[in-house]
Amino acid sequence: MIGKVYLVGSGPGDPELLTIKAKRLIESAEVILYDQLPGKAILDMLPASAERIDVGKYAGDHKLSQWQINELLVKRAKEGKLVVRLKGGDPYLFGRGGEEAQVLVREGIEVEVVPGITSAIAVPAYAGIPITHRDYASMVTFITGHEDPTKEETGLDWELLARFEGTLVILMGVSMLESNVKELLKHGKSIDTPVAVIEKGTRPDQRVTVGTLADIVGLCKQRNVRAPAITVIGDVVKLHRELVKH
Structure with missing residues (x-):
């Protein structure tokens, strides 16, 4: 059998x-x-x-x-x-x-x-970041931080993503954070766009690093951010300080 x-x-x-x-x-x-x-x-x-x-x-x-x-x-x-x-x-x-x-x-x-509860939704939620909110974002896009290395060209349209007015959630993207930020800025995304990088989400040792596209790469280097981590980009990140006790 x-x-x-x-x-x-x-x-x-x-x-x-x-x-x-x-x-x-x-x-x-x-x-x-x-x-x-x-x-x-x-x-x-x-x-x-x-x-x-x-x-x-x-x-x-x-x-x-x-x-x-x-x-x-x-x-x-x-x-x-x-x-x-x-x-x-x-x-x-x-x-x-x-x-x-x-x-x-x-x-x-x-x-x-x-099916399992996806970290793309649950991890931001545990960090006080609803990925959609009527005042901030009516759309969300999930992005892989690791494309197939055998692909000749990227499947990500960074020009389109930079114009996207909703929330961007990047999974498995710690090693590519600097590159991803550069692509968004190159294609016109505001340097003031809020960003959160959430390590080991939903676990006892979860850690959240919050900044903007202007400084998030430097902050993550200072804090020695490591995988597994999820990156959330968009105005919903502003809710982190309101919804999580510090």
């Missing part, structure tokens, strides 16, 4: 934000392939009875390539196992879940997606 693969979103890191379904599947899984994004609190919940495989992609240290992860998912499923591919946030938002699902379907393996 061929097993089944669940692409499970673990949310932004707070274990209480796991969905009931995600928790049930984690507890019943025979094999769990995970990376670092779910965070220690959630990874500590993985059952000892399951085969636990770290497939995390750390800066400069990829334990397994994406094609190796795909092969492992296929192999374990064809062994008849109940497999959970555990991902931070939501599997289909910059999580490569769509690519993994395609591979599994082509191999004739049943796959089910379990």
Whole structure:
């Protein structure tokens, strides 16, 4: 019998934000392939009875390539196992879940997606930043901070993004922060545009760095900001000081 693969979103890191379904599947899984994004609190919940495989992609240290992860998912499923591919946030938002699902379907393996609370919304919320607000932003755009390095040209239209009057949320973009800021300024975004960079969002050691496009790069360097972090750009950032006690 061929097993089944669940692409499970673990949310932004707070274990209480796991969905009931995600928790049930984690507890019943025979094999769990995970990376670092779910965070220690959630990874500590993985059952000892399951085969636990770290497939995390750390800066400069990829334990397994994406094609190796795909092969492992296929192999374990064809062994008849109940497999959970555990991902931070939501599997289909910059999580490569769509690519993994395609591979599994082509191999004739049943796959089910379990959506997770995306960090693109939850992390700013925990930092007192609603990504939409009637007085500040009626639109929001999610941007990846790490495009496919094999692409010949960027898929991001920085001229359009600089003109965008809503909220910009950049995921996985710490290493590209300076470059992204330069692109926005080059294409006419105001230097006074508020920016927040939120590290380890929803976790006990969450940290928020607030500035503007003029000074956020310098502030992040001074504070030694590190991934995982999310960047929020737009007037909604002004609400941070009002909605979070300091």
